[in-house]
Amino acid sequence: MKQLFQQIVLPGVIFQSVLIGGAYATGREIVEYGGQYGSGGLWSLVAIGLGFSATTAVCYEFARVTRCYDYRSLVRELIGPLWPLFDLLYVTMVIVVIAVVSAASGAIGEQVLGLPYAVGVTLIVVIVAAINAAGRNTIERFKSVGSVLLYLGYALFAGTVVVATRANIGQALSGALDPADSPGIGALLGVGLLYAGYNLASLPGTLFVLDRQTARWQAVTAGILTGVLSTIPFLLTYLAVLGFYPDPAVLEAQVPWLVMLERAGGGWLVGLFAIVVMWTLVETSVGMIHAITDRISANLREVGRPELTGRQAGTITVGVLIAAALLSRMGIIALVAQGYSMLAYGFLLLFAAPLLTYGVWRIARAPSSTAADA
Secondary structure, three states: OHHHHHHHHHHHHHHHHHHHHHHOOOOHHHHHHOHHHHHHHHHHHHHHHHHHHHHHHHHHHHHHHHOOOOHHHHHHHHHHHHHHHHHHHHHHHHHHHHHHHHHHHHHHHHHHHOOOHHHHHHHHHHHHHHHHHHOHHHHHHHHHHHHHHHHHHHHHHHHHHHHHHHHHHHHHHOOOOOOOOOOOHHHHHHHHHHHHHHHHHHOOOOHHHHHHOOEHHHHHHHHHHHHHHHHHHHHHHHHHHHOOOOOHHHHOOOOHHHHHHHHHOOOHHHHHHHHHHHHHHHHHHHHHHHHHHHHHHHHHHHOOOOOOOHHHHHHHHHHHHHHHHHHHHHOHHHHHHHHHHHHHHHHHHHHHHHHHHHHHHHHHOOOOEOHHHO
């Protein structure tokens, strides 16, 4: 049972835990890629679900076939000499995503908990550095438990808002509130694919747990489950946003979740949300930065040098978090609207396109199971 969990469920848990910070922690991302379109956001949702499931299933199987469990090795197999471009793209995306969540965590910590920005950021830096320094087993346990708690937290937030605003949600889903200049279905599907595209940055943080998969059915099943686990939070947040659609106070807010919860009841829920958002920064930062340290260790092994020590991994973690904290001063709306969209095209071009073409061809030529599964 434990082995089956590690092969099928754990990849989705890890992916979702990395995804949360840049994908739906603040609600700003869901407004940008779905909520602002009213009922049309359902088409974006369809593209997101299919995009996540297809890409993760193929990526998991490609990693199994090539035995590449860090992103440098996998990308070298996928795009050959162009791999340094992905390296640059990934590190940039890591800093931007963490900057978005840092901005939200800092603002909410100050506004709701009365916690000075510097104190909040310092506390998170220490926690993330300690977890990454502790190594793989600690990261797996932390993310398994943390992901369940975060999932329950966002389900509670969405449930509270949906119950309080269900009448408006029904009207919005009917299309009665859609703007006259709503985009067509093709454009909305494209928006969904862009969302899935920039969130491919979560995949490198998942690779280190794929080495337990020994058969194609495991990789494909895990990929489909990953897609489902990653799309449900978008759906819940999207419905919550429609509860207030088209109120600009929500659609234009830096942290729409905070506005929605205050209007739906506030009180202890707002305080809990502040804690949850700060925790998403820890979850996302741990996964993304671990992918970077794993990639560096793989390179060191390749040249015959020892892997990173826990202290070295912790030092790199601190450096990335400080860079992200400085970038976070740009503001959430600008980072999501501009930074995410530009980087999404890069991930679609350098990762998704070759994975779904050359990657599928490589998979088709490989055996469907390994000797360990025989």
